[in-house]
Amino acid sequence: MRILVLGAAAGGGLPQWNCGCVNCVDARAGRLKPSGQSSLAVSADGRQWSILNASPDIRQQLQDSPALHPRGLRGSPIASVLVTNGDIDHIAGLLSLREQTPFVLCATREIHAVLDGNRIFDAVSREKVRRHPVALDQPFDLHDGLEAMLFAVPGKVPLFMEGDVVDTSLVGEQTVGVRLSDGRAVVYYIPGCAHVPDDLLARLGDADHLLFDGTLWDDDEMIRSGTGTKTGRRMGHISISGPDGSIARLAGVEAGKTFIHINNTNPVWRPDRPERAHVLAQGWQVAEDGLEIVT
Ligand code: MLT
Ligand code: MN
Ligand code: ZN
Numbered sequence: 001m002r003i004l005v006l007g008a009a010a011g012g013g014l015p016q017w018n019c020g021c022v023n024c025v026d027a028r029a030g031r032l033k034p035s036g037q038s039s040l041a042v043s044a045d046g047r048q049w050s051i052l053n054a055s056p057d058i059r060q061q062l063q064d065s066p067a068l069h070p071r072g073l074r075g076s077p078i079a080s081v082l083v084t085n086g087d088i089d090h091i092a093g094l095l096s097l098r099e100q101t102p103f104v105l106c107a108t109r110e111i112h113a114v115l116d117g118n119r120i121f122d123a124v125s126r127e128k129v130r131r132h133p134v135a136l137d138q139p140f141d142l143h144d145g146l147e148a149m150l151f152a153v154p155g156k157v158p159l160f161m162e163g164d165v166v167d168t169s170l171v172g173e174q175t176v177g178v179r180l181s182d183g184r185a186v187v188y189y190i191p192g193c194a195h196v197p198d199d200l201l202a203r204l205g206d207a208d209h210l211l212f213d214g215t216l217w218d219d220d221e222m223i224r225s226g227t228g229t230k231t232g233r234r235m236g237h238i239s240i241s242g243p244d245g246s247i248a249r250l251a252g253v254e255a256g257k258t259f260i261h262i263n264n265t266n267p268v269w270r271p272d273r274p275e276r277a278h279v280l281a282q283g284w285q286v287a288e289d290g291l292e293i294v295t
Contacts, residue, residue, distance in 0.1 A: 001146070001182045001295045002043045003211070004059035004068075005260065006051070007036035008287035009235075010215050011089035013057060014264040019097045021227050023269050033268060035289050036061050038191050038261045040211070041068055041078075044145035044182040047090050049080040052178060052189055054093030064290070079143035080104040080132075084150075085175045086114035086158040086191055094124050102128045106142065108150060110173035114158060136173065145183070148269070150176040151203065154194035156236040163205035168236045169194050179203075185295035187211070190266045191261040194236045207255035208295050214259025214286070217241050217275050225265050237261075240268065240279065247282045257284045258293065 007013070015024035016033040026032040036057035043049045055061065063066045070076055080103055082091050094115070097103070106126070107115070112133050115121045134140055139149045148229055155175025156168045177190035177200075185208040193200075193213045204210060215237035222228035232239045239245045240259065250257065259279065262268065267275040268286050279286060 001126065001180065001185050001187060002046055003187060003293040003295075004041040004295075005287045005291040006039040006041055006065065007055045007057055008260055008289055009035035009037055009250045010109060010261045010263040011037060011087060012264055014262075014269065014292055016189055016264045018262055019227060021225055021265050023264050023266070025182055026270075027264075033288055035262070035269075039093070040189060040260070041065065042068070042142070042146065042187075044143065047077065048079045048143040048146075049077050050142040050146060051078055052083050052163045053083055053191065054097065055089055056092040058093030059096045064204060074101065074160075076101050076103070078103050082106040082109055082142060082148065082178065084178060085155060086111050086161070086187070087192070088158070088160065090191075091121075094121060097129075098125070099124045100125060100128050102130075104130050104132050104142070106132045106134050106148075106174060107122060108136065108173035108277075109126070114161070116151070136176070142180075147181045147183075149179040150283065151179065152179045153190055153192070153200060154197065155192050156194070166234075168234060181283070185209070187293075187295060189260075192236060193238055193246075194233070195238050195244065196246065198235040201249065201252070204250070204253045207253060209256040209258070209293060210250070210253055211258045211287070211293075212246055212250065212259045214240055214246070214268065216260045216263055217268060221265050222263070227265050240266075241275070247279070247284065251282070256293070256295075258287050258291075259284055262286065
């Protein structure tokens, strides 16, 4: 299986348009590698591809990835697009895929309902782009030779659908992880996860590789850096550090491990920071755009 990181950053990207944090400043100045928003491309055979989450940066991400270029006058090697929640960083890119080339759009019924409820997505032709509602825990094919299965992970409704009271630990169809298998290797992709329950840990026992939510290093990172008012918990994202953080909770998972969906405030972007060294020492890598994982 080939996994291509199209965008390693969380919503907003690195740099984010309105952010003057040290990471964003350094990314603008060329001292840190910029990163697009959350997306992967996956292939079982290097011929057909599936996009996991369609980020607002998808046009440039496809442009930067020769494997994903058209091979004829019109068309695309992209057979399907799967979205794991209804957040803007994962769905807005669908609007850039509206130009009459067929693919299958896979998501849970609830996530399809979010798209169906926003008429702008009708611009993605239903004749050409078949909507495929996927049930949790039922394997299906993303393309020939690449099987996927969706499972619920703790999360919340998309930011733009939040009401006055927000349950940040919903377990259902609104936030899912993906198990990918090509018959040889098993890869898990979980770009958003509020915490790691024991049943999720048990599920990961057969992983060869895990790509996991690396949004924040610390729960209060955005508050301390002065860039925001929300904790990671409030955003439905587990932190990397701490006793209940992802490094601690996932320490027993014996697989290749990669942090993805990394917020621009996160110190792990920086090669000079101890947080980065710690992550590497714990057996994780930090994704960057263009990173390819071959299993
Ligand atoms: C998130 O991952 O929390 C969302 O992408 C936030 C957003 O939509 O800006
Ligand atoms: Mn996001
Ligand atoms: Zn920033």
